[in-house]
Amino acid sequence: xxxxxxxxxxxxxxxxxxxxxxxxxxxxxxxxxxxxxxxxxxxxxxxxxxxxxxxxxxxxxxxxxxxxxxxxxxxxxxxxxxxxxxxxxxxxxxxxxxxxxxxxxxxxxxxxxxxxxxxxxxxxxxxxxxxxxxxxxxxxxxxxxxxxxxxxxxxxxxxxxxxxxxxxxxxxxxxxxxxxxxxxxxxxxxxxxxxxxxxxxxxxxxxxxxxxxxxxxxxxxxxxxxxxxxxxxxxxxxxxxxxxxxxxxxxxxxxxxxxxxxxxxxxxxxxxxxxxxxxxxxxxxxxxxxxxxxxxxxxxxxxxxxxxxxxxxxxxxxxxxxxxxxxxxxxxxxxxxxxxxxxxxxxxxxxxxxxxxxxxxxxxxxxxxxxxxxxxxxxxxxxxxxxxxxxxxxxxxxxxxxxxxxxxxxxxxxxxxxxxxxxxxxxxxxxxxxxxxxxxxxxxxxxxxxxxxx
Numbered sequence: 367x368x369x370x371x372x373x374x375x376x377x378x379x380x381x382x383x384x385x386x387x388x389x390x391x392x393x394x395x396x397x398x399x400x401x402x403x404x405x406x407x408x409x410x411x412x413x414x415x416x417x418x419x420x421x422x423x424x425x426x427x428x429x430x431x432x433x434x435x436x437x438x439x440x441x442x443x444x445x446x447x448x449x450x451x452x453x454x455x456x457x458x459x460x461x462x463x464x465x466x467x468x469x470x471x472x473x474x475x476x477x478x479x480x481x482x483x484x485x486x487x488x489x490x491x492x493x494x495x496x497x498x499x500x501x502x503x504x505x506x507x508x509x510x511x512x513x514x515x516x517x518x519x520x521x522x523x524x525x526x527x528x529x530x531x532x533x534x535x536x537x538x539x540x541x542x543x544x545x546x547x548x549x550x551x552x553x554x555x556x557x558x559x560x561x562x563x564x565x566x567x568x569x570x571x572x573x574x575x576x577x578x579x580x581x582x583x584x585x586x587x588x589x590x591x592x593x594x595x596x597x598x599x600x601x602x603x604x605x606x607x608x609x610x611x612x613x614x615x616x617x618x619x620x621x622x623x624x625x626x627x628x629x630x631x632x633x634x635x636x637x638x639x640x641x642x643x644x645x646x647x648x649x650x651x652x653x654x655x656x657x658x659x660x661x662x663x664x665x666x667x668x669x670x671x672x673x674x675x676x677x678x679x680x681x682x683x684x685x686x687x688x689x690x691x692x693x694x695x696x697x698x699x700x701x702x703x704x705x706x707x708x709x710x711x712x713x714x715x716x717x718x719x720x721x722x723x724x725x726x727x728x729x730x731x732x733x734x735x736x737x738x739x740x741x742x743x744x745x746x747x748x749x750x751x752x753x754x755x756x757x758x759x760x761x762x763x764x765x766x767x768x769x770x771x772x773x774x775x776x777x778x779x780x781x782x783x784x785x786x787x788x789x790x791x792x793x794x795x796x797x798x799x800x801x802x803x804x805x806x807x808x809x810x811x812x813x814x815x816x817x818x819x820x
Contacts, residue, residue, distance in 0.1 A: 367556065367611075369610060370608050370609065370611070371552060371556045372394070372398075372607070372609075373398040373399070373549055373579070373609060374391075374394050374396045375399075375580070375585070375604045376431070377431070379405065380408060380425050381427070382583075383583075386603060386604040386623070387399065388434060388435065388438065389623065390606060390620065391439060394620060395442065396444045397444060397556075398444060398445050398447060399444050399446055399447070400446075400447045400552075400579070401446070401447070401448035401548070402545045402548060402581070403448060403450045404425070404449050404545075406803075407801065408425075409517045410688075410799040412452035412454070413517035413687065416454050420457075422457065424450055424451050424453075424458035425458075428448055428450025428458055429461050429462065429465055431450070432466075436466055445536055445552070446538070447527060447537075447538045448538070449541065449548060452542075453541060454541075455540055456478050456816070458478070458539045459476050459477075459539050459818050462539060462818075466537075466820040471820055473819075475534050475537070475820070476539065476819075477527075477529075477533060478530075478817075479527065479530060479539070479541065479813055479814070479815055481541075481812055481814050482519050482522045482811070483518070483541060484520055484684065485518040485519075488686075491810065496806055498686075499805075501803040514688040514690070516688060520682050520684045520811050521542060521543070521544045521648075521682055522541075522649055522811060523543070523544065523550075523648075524649075524650050526551075526813035528551050528555045531552065532555060534817070535817055542685075544649050545576070545581075546577050546579075546648060547648075548576065549572060549575060549576030549607075550569065553569075553609055561677065561678055563677065566675055567613060567675060568613040569650055570652065570654065570673055570674055571615070571653075571675075572650070573648050573652075574653045574655065575609060575670065577636065578605070578617060578635055578670070583604055583605075585627065586602060586603055586625040586627050587599060587626045588625065590634060596625055597625070599624050599625060602623065603622075603623025604619065605619050616667055616670075617667070617668045617670065618665075621666070629668055632670070636655050640655070643656055649678065649679070649682055650678060652677070653673065657672055658673045659672045678808070682807075682811060683804070683805060684804050684806050686802040688799065688802060689797060690799065691728060691763055691764050691765075692765060692766050692768065692796065692797055692798060693761070693769060693796050694773055695758070695760045696773065697756060697776075697789070698756065698783065699755070699757075699787075699788045700712065700755050700757065700786060701788070702754065703751055704751065705751070706734065708783075709734055711784050712757050713732050713757060713759075715783060716776070719778055719782070720771070720775055724771075725761070725763075725771045726768050728764065731759070732758070732759050733759075735758055736754065737755060739758065769796075770795050773792055773794070776792070777792060
């Protein structure tokens, strides 16, 4: 049993850079490298892929990542953990085994974690009397959307990861475990912690450090308010943690890489995507971010200590995705002089065209790009004569045919629009998947672990 475990962040999202992960494997002397690929909407998108092909439904990039990292991990003795299984972890596990065979990595063990997907159990859950109240809106009428549900996945804890590592897995692929479970699991496994009162603070510490690491480069200078001070961000170094058995950790990055690790990059990320900093509720435990201390050690190194928390919550979050209409969209650009006036005239003209086309719209959104696209009504009105202004229109409809009217109406602006109107490629209608977050009792969820041999 180790006293210090070094764990690195290999990805913060599906589509993240691969080269910082490879650098960590080559030079970081890691025990573990974890990859976070999933977002809430991702699960519904992956479920639609699986509906078309039962062998799909995992994050496609996970195979490319494993192909690039497994040989290096074998050399360094690093274990790889990801949630790239999406809604089909077993298919991902089989594909990883095939990839390892192609690479000649015999003896590799691949742990597959399932159990978070409850799409096929929804009716039984409803029949048991669980209300499935929408956490965001308070809506209790789940029956209204039941026929349109395409995905239902529970944020699960690290217990499946712990079991897979205990069974000797070199690579672990899971579905919708919580983002920081990818980091909690190795700590619980290595230090022999249990989900008991005497370990609550230490598991809360692992949840805290997992939160710092889960978005990769965000902890080492990415999306930082001091963006102008951050050096060589194109060569950003992903963070890693030396986590001690006593629940303290040192966050760092490789020397010579871009970005920065200091108390302010860590503080900013501690506050990222949270509600109550005193109660950061995760499936593995509830962390109190207000109890910790940060100490600058120099050389892009920060010690985190004093983390506290409480035990696992009785309920787990379920994110349910459902079909919710279509989006029709268009984008036009207008030149100086009077660029904004041209865009405003185009908006007026489009509304008239939509009326003539008989468009049935649930919502119509216009944004003036370069003027108010990000800040909306809060953007102050400028008196300058802009060099150029874009007009984006997005219309929510019930059907694809109605959304297609938006594309046609925007195309009419070639002739009906102000002089100088410019276009990009026409945008096809696309389906909308909305989310219904809710809670269910923890005891309804049982993770299963299968270890595949190469």
